[in-house]
Amino acid sequence: MAKANRLNFLFGVFLLTCALVSRSAMAAETATLTVISYPARPPKLPLWLALDAGLFEKNGLKVSIKELDSREELIRSMQKRDGEIYAATANWIVSGIGDGFELVFVANTGYSVLKLLAHPSINRAEDLKGKKVGTGEPNSSQDRITRQALQRLGINPDKDVTLVPMGGRSITRLNALLKGDIDATTSNEDNLFDLERRGGINKIRVLADNESLKLFIGAGVDFAVSRALFKNSRSAVKRFLQSMCEAIGLAREDRSQADRIYGRYLDVKDPALLDFMYRTYVQGAIPQRPFPKTENVALGIEEFSSKPGLKGKRAEDLIDRTLLTELEREGFFNRLYGKPRTPSE
Structure with a gap:
């Protein structure tokens, strides 16, 4: 009788353990x-x-x-x-x-696939010296990305160009480039797709992109x-x-x-x-x-x-x-x- 009670007790512990494990698994x-x-x-x-x-x-x-x-x-x-x-x-x-x-x-x-764009008259990164480059607000991520892109092309962003803060939206900067308010800026490739479809791709020149810059941020x-x-x-x-x-x-x-x-x-x-x-x-x-x-x-x-x-x-x-x-x-x-x-x- 005692042995049977002991077996029943162990079996009850076993069932309780299984229930707890099952509940834990279900929770997971x-x-x-x-x-x-x-x-x-x-x-x-x-x-x-x-x-x-x-x-x-x-x-x-x-x-x-x-x-x-x-x-x-x-x-x-x-x-x-x-x-x-x-x-x-x-x-x-x-x-x-x-x-x-x-x-x-x-x-x-x-x-976001990035392009460094410029006016068609600018053929090389060196031609950016003395030009106006659209960027984000000072110290923003976009401003830092613009600075890094220029630095990787051998351009000193504080001495070789004039940075023009224009907010965080790349389409705003692209439109400013198209109007001639700036000479270069960064933009995502989605904007270029729209520009090409409108027949305006000849109005800009791509100087660099993520791959050539080895810049995959922002x-x-x-x-x-x-x-x-x-x-x-x-x-x-x-x-x-x-x-x-x-x-x-x-x-x-x-x-x-x-x-x-x-x-x-x-x-x-x-x-x-x-x-x-x-x-x-x-x-x-x-x-x-x-x-x-x-x-x-x-x-x-x-x-x-x-x-x-x-x-x-x-x-x-x-x-x-x-x-x-x-x-x-x-x-x-x-x-x-x-x-x-x-x-x-």
């Missing part, structure tokens, strides 16, 4: 995440497609995306701690960290998660990143998926523009392995270095690559793309 499988996103840009395709194609759900996540309309809204959202994950340009996330929000960068899904899509989420739900963050990587693979394999997403989220219906976006972003700017970019975070630290939360901080202090590195070591990317990594990826 149904992790709920809110992603705060601003602005809507083509390199956000992995986030949007992972949601629409059910990849988050497949990997045990319930993800909601809250799209914001302005950087002011983004800043307020960080102040209120509205989300667990933020998808935005790195400098604004760094600003939130400077204000005390404990966030860590875990991924980057691409950049207007990108960086992902940062709260350190609390990273510490307490590391598996959920890893599954979030895995889902986005699967979305990148899906878009590269099936263009119709990318066209559908750009149609839904960016209202792009024109076949020629969809073709341009697929070549420029899915096959170009969006990386197969979306590791966070140190230079993006460093640019933000430079811009907001006076904020107390950034005192003594380096870019590496705000970045964690371990989850994507784990996926890489586990052979996830080789299985996803069916081949070993090549240096260009």
Whole structure:
């Protein structure tokens, strides 16, 4: 009798243990995440497609995306701690960290394709000396990008040219170039596509781009998660990143998926523009392995270095690559793309 009671007791403990393990597994499988996103840009395709194609759900996540309309809204959202994950340009996330929000960068899904443009009479970078170059407001990320672009071409931005602050929108600076108010500026390639379609591409000359400058910063899509989420739900963050990587693979394999997403989220219906976006972003700017970019975070630290939360901080202090590195070591990317990594990826 005593033996039977003991067996019943052990069996009860076993069932209780199984129930607890099952409950824990179910909790892990149904992790709920809110992603705060601003602005809507083509390199956000992995986030949007992972949601629409059910990849988050497949990997045990319930993800909601809250799209914001302005950087002011983004800043307020960080102040209120509205989300667990933020998808935005790195400098604004760094600003939130400077204000005390404990966030860590875990991924980057691409950049805005950059061109350094000039008046057609300017044939080489050396011809920029003595000219007016449109840039962002002093000390802004856009201003720093313009300065870095010039420096990489051997131009001293403080001595060789006159920098003309014109705000953060590249279309504003491009229009100023077309009107002759400035002699050169940076612009994203999307604006050039529109200019070419209007028959005005002969009104500017491309002096350099991301590849020739080796400059892949600014207007990108960086992902940062709260350190609390990273510490307490590391598996959920890893599954979030895995889902986005699967979305990148899906878009590269099936263009119709990318066209559908750009149609839904960016209202792009024109076949020629969809073709341009697929070549420029899915096959170009969006990386197969979306590791966070140190230079993006460093640019933000430079811009907001006076904020107390950034005192003594380096870019590496705000970045964690371990989850994507784990996926890489586990052979996830080789299985996803069916081949070993090549240096260009």
